[in-house]
Amino acid sequence: MKPEYLDIPLIKNEEKQQFEITIDGYKALIVYKERPHVITLIHTESEPELEGKGAGTAIVEKTLTYIEDSGFKLVPLCPFVFAYIKRHPEWKRIVDENFKGFDE
Numbered sequence: 001m002k003p004e005y006l007d008i009p010l011i012k013n014e015e016k017q018q019f020e021i022t023i024d025g026y027k028a029l030i031v032y033k034e035r036p037h038v039i040t041l042i043h044t045e046s047e048p049e050l051e052g053k054g055a056g057t058a059i060v061e062k063t064l065t066y067i068e069d070s071g072f073k074l075v076p077l078c079p080f081v082f083a084y085i086k087r088h089p090e091w092k093r094i095v096d097e098n099f100k101g102f103d104e
Helices: 055-069 081-085 089-094
Strands: 010-013 018-021 027-033 038-046 072-075
Touching: 018 055, 027 055, 038 055, 038 081, 055 072, 055 081, 055 089, 072 081, 072 089, 081 089
Parallel strands: 038 072
Antiparallel strands: 010 018, 018 027, 027 038
16 A cells, blocks of 8 residues: 555444545445355445555455454455455455455
8 A cells, every 4th residue: 555545544334334545535335234253245346536546455455454353354346355355365354254365
């Protein structure tokens, strides 16, 4: 994550079921579903003004940290999150053991 994004707070918008960060007035978000002890990440997007600026990486890293710190397990259905974890396999430590997507 870019150093300038470290202090940007992650918002868990439970009403919209999405994690959000705001950078220079623009949003990046990850849509999620929550069950007891498990968070499924479904879709990541950022406003066009943030494309290519590392906002996607920042929201993924902040969200994965939140999931781990909160004691949840992760189901990474979002292709962007899935690809991020393939590039950073240390995050497999929080993936729900019933998720078999990385075995293929």
